[in-house]
Amino acid sequence: MQPSQPPMPPVLPALGCLTLASVMLFLFLMPFLFVDMMHQALSRLHLSPGAALLAVLAILIGSLINLPVHRIEREELQVMHPFAVWGPWWLSPTFQRVRQETVIAVNVGGCVVPSLIAAWQLPFLAASGPALLAATALVSAANITACYFAARPVPGIGIMMPGLISPAVSLLFTWMVLPMDAPERASVAFVAGILGPLVGADLLHLKEIGKVSTGLLSIGGAGTFDGIVLSGVLAALLA
Numbered sequence: 001m002q003p004s005q006p007p008m009p010p011v012l013p014a015l016g017c018l019t020l021a022s023v024m025l026f027l028f029l030m031p032f033l034f035v036d037m038m039h040q041a042l043s044r045l046h047l048s049p050g051a052a053l054l055a056v057l058a059i060l061i062g063s064l065i066n067l068p069v070h071r072i073e074r075e076e077l078q079v080m081h082p083f084a085v086w087g088p089w090w091l092s093p094t095f096q097r098v099r100q101e102t103v104i105a106v107n108v109g110g111c112v113v114p115s116l117i118a119a120w121q122l123p124f125l126a127a128s129g130p131a132l133l134a135a136t137a138l139v140s141a142a143n144i145t146a147c148y149f150a151a152r153p154v155p156g157i158g159i160m161m162p163g164l165i166s167p168a169v170s171l172l173f174t175w176m177v178l179p180m181d182a183p184e185r186a187s188v189a190f191v192a193g194i195l196g197p198l199v200g201a202d203l204l205h206l207k208e209i210g211k212v213s214t215g216l217l218s219i220g221g222a223g224t225f226d227g228i229v230l231s232g233v234l235a236a237l238l239a
Contacts, residue, residue: 038229041237044186045117046124055117059229062109066218070104072209102209104217111198111220114232118194121187128184139173139192143231147200153212158221159205166196166231171238186236193235197228 038059042052106112125132146169151161170193178185202219209217220228 037237038233041186041190041233042117044236045121045190046187047117047120055113058113059109062113063107065108066105066216066221067108067112068103068105072102072104102217104206104209105219105221107218107220109220110218110228111202114194114220114229115198118191118232121184121191125184125187125191132178132182132184132188135177136188136191138177139170139188140195142173143169143192143196144200144204147196148204151197151201151205153205153208155212158209158212158217159201161197161201163230164234166201167193167234167238170196170231170235174235189235189238190232193231193233194228197231202228 038056039049039052042055043049045052047055125136143166147161147166150165151159154160170189174185174189174192178188182188198220206217
């Protein structure tokens with residue numbers, strides 16, 4: 001008789017624990033990695049390291065602030081998902097509320113701050129000559145068009161679109177119209193990345209808000225994780 005083989009040590013439970021620990025570590029580090037990525041991208045936009053850090057903090061804190069600009073009275077009760085405008089939309093069905101109006105608001109961190117940073121780039125672009133301004137207008141128009149057709153109204157939330165479309169279009173057209181050694185590539189990509197979702201996805205779809213049941217439409221409403229910020233940051237970082 002052959003001697004019996006010793007039982008193999010359990011592998012799958014150990015692998016399962018290792019995988020779970022890796023996922024938990026990644027989720028813990030992801031906000032820090034994203035903040036560092038934002039700081040690096042903003043540092044390329046004619047901002048000092050200190051100003052870039054202040055801009056990151058303004059985006060993070062401002063993402064919690066929605067400034068109402070218009071109210072539309074509705075006959076039916078409108079569903080509002082409070083967490084949807086701050087990013088974690090999967091919590092929305094549990095905490096949804098209803099109201100008899102639709103509030104159109106502007107998010108400070110997701111719209112106001114990145115728009116001010118984009119406006120800060122214009123004097124530097126203008127100083128580089130009309131050709132660069134024309135390139136910025138071309139890239140921005142392409143991204144606005146792409147975002148307009150990619151965005152769609154979602155009941156209870158507002159206007160949504162796939163988050164990677166805008167930075168991809170901004171980068172592609174920036175690479176197409178500007179040489180690799182162009183000094184303002186990051187600024188062009190950032191401006192186009194901001195204007196695409198802001199104008200194409202949000203502003204040009206405002207006329208459709210009457211057809212969507214939602215209690216709150218926040219422009220730039222997901223703040224830090226909104227398409228406006230994500231688009232501008234990725235475009236500037238990778239341009």
